[in-house]
Amino acid sequence: MLNPHLELNQDIFNSDVEKTPTRDGFGKGITELGDIDNNIVVLSADLTESTRADEFAKKFPERFFQVGVAEQNMAAIAAGLGVTGKTAFISSYATFSPGKNWETIRTTIAYNNANVKIAGHHSGIATGPDGATHQATEDIAITRVWPNMDVLVPCDSIEASKATIAIGKTTRPAYIRFTRDKSPIITTVKTPFEIGKMQTFWVSENPQATIFATGYMLYYALVAAKELEESNIQTLVVNVATIKPLDKVLTLTLAKQTGAFVTIEDHQVTGGLGSAIAELTSKNYPVPIEFIGLQDTFAESGDPQELRVKYKMDTQNIIEAVKKVIKRKK
Amino acid sequence: MNLFDLPENKLKELEIKAVEARKLVISTLLEAGSGHSAGPLGMADIFTAFYFHILNHNPKDPDWDDRDRLILSNGHICPIRYVSMAQSGYFPIEELKTLRKINSRLQGHPHRGALPGVETTSGPLGEGISQAIGIALSGKLDKKEFHVYCITSDGEHQEGNTWEAIMFAGKNKLENLTVVLDRNNIQIDGTTEAVMPLEPLADKYKSFNWHVIEVDGNNIMRFVDAVREARAVSEKPTIIIANTIPGMGVDFMENDFRWHGKPPNENEAKLALQELRTLQGKIESEY
Numbered sequence: 001m002l003n004p005h006l007e008l009n010q011d012i013f014n015s016d017v018e019k020t021p022t023r024d025g026f027g028k029g030i031t032e033l034g035d036i037d038n039n040i041v042v043l044s045a046d047l048t049e050s051t052r053a054d055e056f057a058k059k060f061p062e063r064f065f066q067v068g069v070a071e072q073n074m075a076a077i078a079a080g081l082g083v084t085g086k087t088a089f090i091s092s093y094a095t096f097s098p099g100k101n102w103e104t105i106r107t108t109i110a111y112n113n114a115n116v117k118i119a120g121h122h123s124g125i126a127t128g129p130d131g132a133t134h135q136a137t138e139d140i141a142i143t144r145v146w147p148n149m150d151v152l153v154p155c156d157s158i159e160a161s162k163a164t165i166a167i168g169k170t171t172r173p174a175y176i177r178f179t180r181d182k183s184p185i186i187t188t189v190k191t192p193f194e195i196g197k198m199q200t201f202w203v204s205e206n207p208q209a210t211i212f213a214t215g216y217m218l219y220y221a222l223v224a225a226k227e228l229e230e231s232n233i234q235t236l237v238v239n240v241a242t243i244k245p246l247d248k249v250l251t252l253t254l255a256k257q258t259g260a261f262v263t264i265e266d267h268q269v270t271g272g273l274g275s276a277i278a279e280l281t282s283k284n285y286p287v288p289i290e291f292i293g294l295q296d297t298f299a300e301s302g303d304p305q306e307l308r309v310k311y312k313m314d315t316q317n318i319i320e321a322v323k324k325v326i327k328r329k330k
Numbered sequence: 331m332n333l334f335d336l337p338e339n340k341l342k343e344l345e346i347k348a349v350e351a352r353k354l355v356i357s358t359l360l361e362a363g364s365g366h367s368a369g370p371l372g373m374a375d376i377f378t379a380f381y382f383h384i385l386n387h388n389p390k391d392p393d394w395d396d397r398d399r400l401i402l403s404n405g406h407i408c409p410i411r412y413v414s415m416a417q418s419g420y421f422p423i424e425e426l427k428t429l430r431k432i433n434s435r436l437q438g439h440p441h442r443g444a445l446p447g448v449e450t451t452s453g454p455l456g457e458g459i460s461q462a463i464g465i466a467l468s469g470k471l472d473k474k475e476f477h478v479y480c481i482t483s484d485g486e487h488q489e490g491n492t493w494e495a496i497m498f499a500g501k502n503k504l505e506n507l508t509v510v511l512d513r514n515n516i517q518i519d520g521t522t523e524a525v526m527p528l529e530p531l532a533d534k535y536k537s538f539n540w541h542v543i544e545v546d547g548n549n550i551m552r553f554v555d556a557v558r559e560a561r562a563v564s565e566k567p568t569i570i571i572a573n574t575i576p577g578m579g580v581d582f583m584e585n586d587f588r589w590h591g592k593p594p595n596e597n598e599a600k601l602a603l604q605e606l607r608t609l610q611g612k613i614e615s616e617y
Contacts, residue, residue, distance in 0.1 A: 041471070065467065073494035076457045080401075080464020083442065083450065085472065088464070104457055104491065112442050112451040 002222075003203050007190035012219070013226060019182035022216060023121050025160025026178050027052030030089055032161070033168040034060045040168060041081055042089045043067055045074045051091040051121045051178075071101040075109060075116070082114035087168055094120025094136030098143055098175060109173050110146040117167050118143070118175045123153075124266030125299040125307040126181040126216065132298040136177075140214075141271025143175035144244045150174040150195060151244040153265075153273075155218040156186045159241060162193040170195070179266070181304045183216035186239075198247040202237035204229065208326050209260040211318065212251075214240040214273045217264045217292075220308075224318035235322060246276050248284075255285040260325040262290045264318060269293040288328035290321035334558040336383065336551055344550050347417065348378040349606055352579045354413040354426060356602045359593035362409075362430040365438065368576035368589040369483065370410035372514045372548070376572060379550050380479065381414040384557055389419035392447035398476050399449050399465050403458020404483035404512065405439040406591075411448075412436050420447045456489025458482055459509055463499050466507040477561065480509045485517035488526045493538075499567040500539035507567040508560040512547065514576040516587035535569045547572025579606055 002008045011017050033040045034056055043065045044053045057064040067074040071092055078088035090097060098105050098118050109116045120139050127135040144151045150172055154160035160178060167174040186201070201218065202211075202225040213221035218239050225237045236258060238250070255261070261281070263274035274291040281287055292313055299307055308314045336344075351374045359365050380400055381387075387397045402411055409429065416423045421435070428434035435445040439453030450461045462480035469476055486492055499507055511531070519525050532542045541563045545556040553572065560568035576590070577583030580602040583594075594602055 041467075063471070067494075067498055070491075070494035070498070072457070072491040073460045073498060076460030076491065076495070077464040077467070077498065079450070080461035080466075081468050082464070083461075084465045084468035086464075086468050103454055104460075107451055107454045108457050108461055 001203060003199070003201055006192065006199060006201065007188050008201060009185050009188055012184060012186055012222060017184045019184050020157040021178070021180055021182050022154055022157050022160040023052045023178040023180065025154060025157035026091070026119055026164050026176070027055050029161040029164025029168070030056045031059060033165055034063065037087065037168070039086050040089070041065065041086045042091060043074050043078050045069055045071050045092045045097065047092050047121070051119065053091045071097040072104045075101045075104040078116040079108035079112055079114040082109070082116040083112065087115050087117070087171070089117045089119055089168070091119040091121065093122040093134060094139040094177060095122070095134055098139060099136065102142055106146060110148050113148050114173060115171045116173055119178065120175060121178045122180045123177045124179060124215070125294070125311060125313070126179045126183070126266055126304045128181060128304045128307065129301050131301040135299055137266070137268050137294050137299070138271065139175070139177060140243055140265070140267050140273065141275070144276065148173055149244065150242065152195065152242050153177045153215040154241055155215060155239050156183060158185060158187045158189060159191070159193060163241060166193060166195050177215065179216050184219045186219060186222070193241070196242045196245045196247060198242070198250045199239045200236050201239050202235065204234035204236065207234045207236045207258045209262060209322050210236045210238060210254045210258045211262045211264060211322065212238045212240050212273060212277055213264040214243060215266055217266050217313070220315045221264050221318060224315045224322065227315070228319055228322055233322065233326070240273055243273055243276055246280060248280060251277060251280055252285050255281050255287045260288050260329050262292065262318065262321045262325055264292040266313065267293050269295055288325050290325045292318055292321055334384070334554050336554050340383070341551055344378050344382055347382055348374045348550065349579065351378055351410065351413045351417060353603055353606045354417070354423070355409050356580070356594060356599050356606070358409055358413065358426045358429050360596065360599040361427050362593060364430060365409055365593050366406045366591050367583055367593055368516060368586070369404065369407035369512065369514065371580060371583065372574040372576045372578045373407055373410050373481070373512055374578065375548050375550050376481070376510060376553055376574070377410045377414040379553050381418045383554060386476070389415070389447070392420060396474060396476050399462070399478045401449050401458050401462040401465065401478065401480040402440060402452055403480055404455060404486055405452030407483070408440045411440065415447055455483070455486035456491035459492060459495035459499065462507055462509070463495055463504060466504045469506055478507045480507065482509055482511050484511060484513050484515065484522050484528055487511070487528050487531070496535065496538045496540070503565045504567045505564050508557065508570065509567065510570045510572055512574055513571050514574045516576050516590050518590050520587055531571060539566060541566045541568040542571065543568060544571045544573065547574035548578050581605060
């Protein structure tokens, strides 16, 4: 059942569950931050409305900088702001930032330890019809590899807003990932949020496996857990909103408790959430893991739901992965 | 006295400092065993002018909020920055011997986290003007009086990012930003005009709405005058195209692109130091 202590959205399993894109939460988050902190600045590379920086731009024009289609310049300007007392958010599609400007971020933000937050939008195959050029499916891998960098992936627009505000209150560099497509509201404004803390959203008495999900894919994990429970397979579902720093304590506790993991992400299975979990457990408490995500392939244009089915990232695939990983337990 | 007034005796003092700086560059590079020679020697006069005359800074309080910022975009010429910093009291001259060695604050390419007074991490080319812009924007938001200087190489004007930054600074009329372009005409693979032509640089900057000054970058007095002019400009950022001689002061290194990216060996260092001890022929060598 849904964890009763986390004040989650009780309508989550209804067919008419409210859906909004996580990028909306980013827009709300930076505007709220702008109200409480004069040192918040936002930079956009010609994608202001689409990345939901438009409200901030309207409300705080003197703290909003339009750089044009120039993601490297945007990152390095933000680094300059970030080493001079500002908290700078840069907002673009993730394939361009942190994709195209990867080395600029590495040197001027990560190594330089500049107070810059990289908002990567249009992540995953959920970007849909735009096609694989605009579907960022490697961004977690290329950001979590940097020292000094936090990496966050909120599960819905409410958590997106909380996560945006949370990173805006730190002075550390951070990458935060958003999606274009509408996705179900899972949390409520009362659900607690803390950087670096995983939360068990689905609980059961005798779980045989733990499902770790990051981003909006958490919804499909919860649907799978509910269906599995109806066929007497008990699981836990954990929301991994922070991929770096990874919540080591909870991960290893659940490895010992459940002995089998399934990881779910709208990202390549190499280098993302699944890899982070596998790196940790293989060193400390190895358990069998099944990885849901893109299997070393680029996707294509299409409706996001059709793409999830075609690329084996749908609820049914999660159910099969759970059954498989339980069989792999010794 | 105007901040940039440069009386004859002060000028002489700076010229002697610059020769001392070149000697320290040679001995530091010899000790390090790797690094770049031509750029640091060519820029010794400009760095001396900055650290001993132009910058409003405090070596004992490198993080002072109101200091002028000197951003080094072409991080590979950092030996001359380290030398100027040591000469002006940021750290002991002795520490120059640790350049490029393990546990040193003097990284092969400068790192902000390693040494107070280094404003940004640099080395990968084309990123400095952008960072200087960010600092200049922050200064404007906070209504600070500090000025932002950024030193760039000519070779890094082949990077797209450099032009993205030039476009942005022109659009935003950043008069609190002055960029110094080390126009020494060489890069690793040859002369800039052979590898990938940059001219007409002055016209390019003008068309991006910058104030353009061209100056002899090995003449301290003229360089200081150029900075004075830059500081008087409003509504535009300024580019000072400083024509420098790579390897300046060491006859066999001057204008030879092969000295861009290597240090002198022991014998070469000895020859270079002998030449520099004569203050480029102005006095007799002690040898």
